[in-house]
Amino acid sequence: MKTQPIRFLRRGQVVSLTVETNRTLLDLLREDLHCTGTKEGCGEGDCGACTVVVGEEKNGQLELNAINSCIRMAHSVDGLALWTVEDLKSEDGALHPVQESLVQCHGSQCGFCTPGFAMSLFGLYEKQGGNPVSRAEAQGALSGNLCRCTGYRPILDAAQSMHQHLPVRVDRAAVLQDLRDMAAQGKTAKARAAAAEDTYHRPARLADLLQLRARYPQAQLVAGCTDVGLWVTKMHRTFDRIIDTTRVKELRRVEQYKHHIAMGAAVTLTDAFAALVADRPQLASFAHRFAGLPVRNSGTLGGNVANGSPIGDSMPLLIALGANVVLMSVRGHRELRLEDLYTGYRQNVMAADEVLAWIKVPKAVPTEFSRVYKISKRFEDDISAVCLAVNLHLKDGVVAQASLGVGGVAATPVRARKTQAALQGKPWNQSTVKEAMQVLRAEFSPISDMRASAAYRSEVLGNLLQRFWLESQGGSGSSLESLVVEGAAA
Ligand SMILES: Cc1cc2nc3c(=O)[nH]c(=O)nc-3n(C[C@H](O)[C@H](O)[C@H](O)COP(=O)(O)OP(=O)(O)OC[C@H]3O[C@@H](n4cnc5c(N)ncnc54)[C@H](O)[C@@H]3O)c2cc1C
Ligand code: FES
Ligand code: FES
DSSP states (O other), X not given: OOEEEEEEEETTEEEEEEEETTOBHHHIIIIISOOTTSOOSSSXXXXXXXXXXXXXXXXXXXXXXXXXXXXXXXXXXXXXXXEOGGGSSOTTSOOOHHHHHHHHTTOOSSOXXXXXXXXXXXXXXXXXXXXXXOHHHHHHHTTTOOOSSSOHHHHHHHHTTGGGSOOOOOOHHHHHHHHHHHHHHHXXXXXXXXXXXXXXXXXXXHHHXXXXXXXXXXXXXXXXXXXXXXXXXTTOOOOXXXXXXXXXXGGGOEEEOSSEEEEETTSBHHHHHHHHHHHOGXXXXXXXXXXXXXXXXXXXXXXXHHHOOTTOSHHHHHHHTTOEEEEEETTEEEEEEGGGGXXXXXXXXXXXXXXXXXXXXXXXXXXXXXXXXXXXXXXXSOOOSEEEEEEEEEETTEEEEEEEEEESSSSSOEEOHHHHHHHTTSBOSHHHHHHHHHHHHHHOOOOOOSSOOHHHHHHHHHHHHHHHHHHHTTOOOHHHHHHHHHHHHO
């Protein structure tokens, strides 16, 4: 197996190691560095026992984010700052406010999950500048952490009392300077090193990414690795060569235009949803229901779209909003509607030398009414059984334009064309909706699997359109949601 050097910052020191291409960050920590405070539970991003915090410079500021180390490639932290649970306690042994709080609120019993909770709370503490946090903020920050014995009430209490202890904050200016120094030294070292031997590539510019893609079309492209990481940990796949898109500056940008938002494919789900929610605030609860925070901090919008899972959550929404994707290669670029990207189950039109570069999402307009509904067995950190997104433009009580994206009912995320036709030009009233519900239920032939039966999926799809109608009339539809979610679990 090929190895190559990586360097990252920890406790103010540069850690330099030679690491195998396919090594995960968790294995690096536990097996190579013997930092066994970070735990392995599920190995698939679901439990949060392996949570660590990474720091990097974004727009001239240090940004700290909790991530799952079990499904991150070790090489992805090259050039970043890293905190594990071993790094919270101060030199003199005093506990960090996060740890002190967990102790005082009895937030731990067997303790297996505790390092992960501590790191998620550390991420929250830093994000909030050591200030008090609300219950909702605490729940959001802990959405990727599972505890099987303590119960969540004491842990949430701990989150809400962290600010009461002697404050301890990361010296952001110092870390930023250390990161810059490390990067400067890294450039000099790189100039001397035999970069041609590299098998884990982290291009910093789009032009370099496209050159690499053309040169190594068989290489595994990765972004946040929240899908690919599971191929490594669960399917034991190994890759001869990996191209990581997450350092490409152009692809990490969110650009605002008059009529659309252009999101680079390597923008994290956290940042992508923040931009979408700023434009359409009604998407906030949907954004919260996409995985858990550590997955959203690592995973990218481009990875979700390119992976093309039929139950991927962003695609029904993006289809309904009329998003386009831009594919790029050394040969040039092309733009297509998102739904035209897919040709079959996890298959798409991308050529071997192409990458997904941009996702262009039309901005909200005053005549539209849009909603997205996700039906899953758990409220958060769960994959959809069905997802429906509707974007309706009304003029004088008539449907001027209907756009519907659906997930969980076909081999790919799809546009509900027949239902759109059934709504187009019709008065927006209950009788139109009733007819459209029947069309929507009949439009797809979903499968039965562990998440839901085919009959349930079809039935609920129609119900969601009814809910959309009620909400368009000022109803909240919340009682309907609990009915639907209970139905999914049955
Ligand atoms: C615990 C957990 C919960 C999850 N919950 C949800 C959920 O609620 N909803 C949901 O939709 N998904 C969910 N996921 C799946 C996953 O998080 C998302 O699909 C995520 O967006 C993937 O992005 P990534 O950057 O991690 O992709 P990666 O894993 O890095 O890559 C995924 C695929 O996309 C390709 N790819 C990445 N970037 C590009 C590019 N620029 N051009 C071409 N190809 C590219 C890769 O080659 C790979 O085939 C969950 C995953 C986990 C582990
Ligand atoms: S070990 Fe469960 S999320 Fe990583
Ligand atoms: S304290 Fe035992 S799993 Fe959380």
